[in-house]
Amino acid sequence: MQNIHSPTHSLDLNIVIIGASHAGVNLAFNLRQQGWLGSITLIDSDPELPYHRPPLSKKTLQASDTLSTPLKAEKAYTDNKLVLRLGQTVTAIDKQANVITLDDGSRLTFDKLVLATGCSAFIPPIPGLSDTLDEAGNPQYFAMRTFADAKAIKAALNNSTNKQVVIIGGGYIGLESASSFVALGADVTVIEKQDKILSRVTSSVMSDFLTQLHLDKGVALHTGKDVVEIGHQGNKHLVVCSDGSHYPADFILVGVGVRLNTQLASDASLAIEQGIKVNDVCQTSHPDIFAIGDCTTHFSKIYQRWIRLESVQNAVDQAKSVAQCLTNKAPLAPAVPWFWSDQYEYKLQIVGLSQGYDELIVREDSPTQFSVWYFNAEQLLCVEAVNNSKAYVLGMQAIKQNLQVNKQVLKDTTTALTKTSLLSE
Incomplete structure (x- = not known):
């Protein structure tokens, strides 16, 4: 173009x-x-005043x-x-x-x-999903894109009998919502079609960490399962998968992607x-x-x-x-992508894009603090930092300024990470 x-x-x-x-x-x-x-x-x-x-x-x-x-x-x-x-x-x-x-x-x-x-939430054409209603005829399946969605979900949770929630989709929205539902005392099930959660956007290292985190918090997390139908049994909705397994829900959160x-x-x-x-x-x-x-x-x-x-x-x-x-001002320098996600007591900060990596280095600074560094040859592509703002900041500097990362320092957890020790022109 x-x-x-x-x-x-x-x-x-x-x-x-x-x-x-x-x-x-x-x-x-x-x-x-x-x-x-x-x-x-x-x-x-x-109609809402613009919001975060x-x-x-x-x-x-x-x-x-x-x-x-x-x-x-x-x-x-x-x-x-x-x-x-x-x-x-x-x-x-x-x-x-x-x-x-x-x-x-x-x-x-x-x-x-x-x-x-x-973007708008993509709602897949799952048979029976549109019939997921409460006794008053209100929909009991939701997306999480707007403030109106959040209000409706909160109302559904407060009105639910057993606070049983099924989340279809193990992306960031689904996982963040799962952690919030757990904090609110809900019984949460997450169903993901792929073999791993977040499989399209991160490595097995981060996927496995977040999987274990949610399991430890009591979430029933099922991967490699394809939802094919929503059944109904009394006041309960049943999320049915292609292998015949089914999961009861008071309401359903759909987080399988977006439509541009x-x-x-x-x-x-x-x-x-x-x-x-x-x-x-x-x-x-x-x-x-x-x-x-x-x-x-x-x-x-x-x-x-x-x-x-x-x-x-x-x-x-x-x-x-x-x-x-x-306004005819000078153009800005290219921006480095960054993202974040809060789940339970963990803050995940991501700088850069990991696609195309051929090497990753995991640095564990403590049981609750680690980072994953993604490289293509000697070029740093991305850093995923869990409760580790220093790794995130250094990763940002390296990618933005195209600095060389000393991999040996990165691997040696006895050496403190500093700009001087880790990065060079």
């Missing part, structure tokens, strides 16, 4: 941002901070009062002259006329348009390949339309390949990049 930069910049243009989560909200405020004087409109189908999403499966679920954590106070939008149109959905983009159409029939013109449409919200971009004939394709300043194949966040795919100068990231870090960094571009 060629870099297509706008030939002119103006600070008094009309910008419309579709999507008011981390990416969209950060872009709006960054634009104001960088001196954008024109109108900024944020549109989102979620990572806490949904953790603090929000475990809190006694189910409250969202706003990204910004409502007054901040007013003070920065940002127009919020919440609970509204954009149905079409006319890229020739620079006009969008909303579900109420209204139309908005734009000089610049930004798609921050993110790229339909608007597709209908507007923007370039799409495993996400909306963007250049180094997040510009799409149309010069007046940008895209940021989970819905995008971009070429990583660090890893020299096209990647798509689902992370707050990527959403925030891409928002900054677009703000820099639209």
Whole structure:
């Protein structure tokens, strides 16, 4: 994809941002901070004041009062002259006329348009799943993507008879939710189709550690099982697998993946390949339309390949990049991907991407503190640090600055990890 930069910049243009989560909200405020004087409109189908999403499966679920954590106070939008149109959905983009159409029939013109449409939960077509209802006819199967989802899940848990929860999918959302359910006294079962949890995103080392962690906390974790049907027996729902095994549930959490919200971009004939394709300043194949966040795919100068990231870090960094571009500021340096996950008393911090590694080194600093270092030859690709912020920080420095890692120091746990001892030009 060629870099297509706008030939002119103006600070008094009309910008419309579709999507008011981390990416969209950060872009709006960054634009104001960088001196954008024109109108900024944020549109989102979620009626809730824009909120932090990572806490949904953790603090929000475990809190006694189910409250969202706003990204910004409502007054901040007013003070920065940002127009919020919440609970509204954009149905079409006319890229020739620079006009969008909303579900109420209204139309908005734009000089610049930004798609921050993110992802939606993928709900597989499992027979019987849509019939998983309580006595009042309310659905008893849920995803964990929105604040409304978290509220409904918490209500289902509080109203359940035996607090039996079955989670379909052993990804990060499923595992974080499992740890929260355990903290709330639930009887939790996790069913994963692959032979190992997180098999697509991490090594056996981390997968085995997290598997044992959840088993030790009382979670019934079953791998290599394919859910084929949801049966119903009295007030109970039965999650049935292809091997004939079945697991009772008061309600079901589905965490098997996401569906990219790229339909608007597709209908507007923007370039799409495993996400909306963007250049180094997040510009799409149309010069007046940008895209940021989970819905995008971009070429990583660090890893020299096209990647798509689902992370707050990527959403925030891409928002900054677009703000820099639209206010004619210098482009930002390539960002190193990072992620985190909280499960029980363990914090997992990940920097970089492990795909393509041919060697890994495990360094155990204590029974509750270790790190996994992924290499391709001498290049450090990724570090996964468990309760080990020092390993995470050093890994970030090594990848960002392309520094050499002394593997012998890494393997020798009697030698303290420092930038001087571990890293070199």
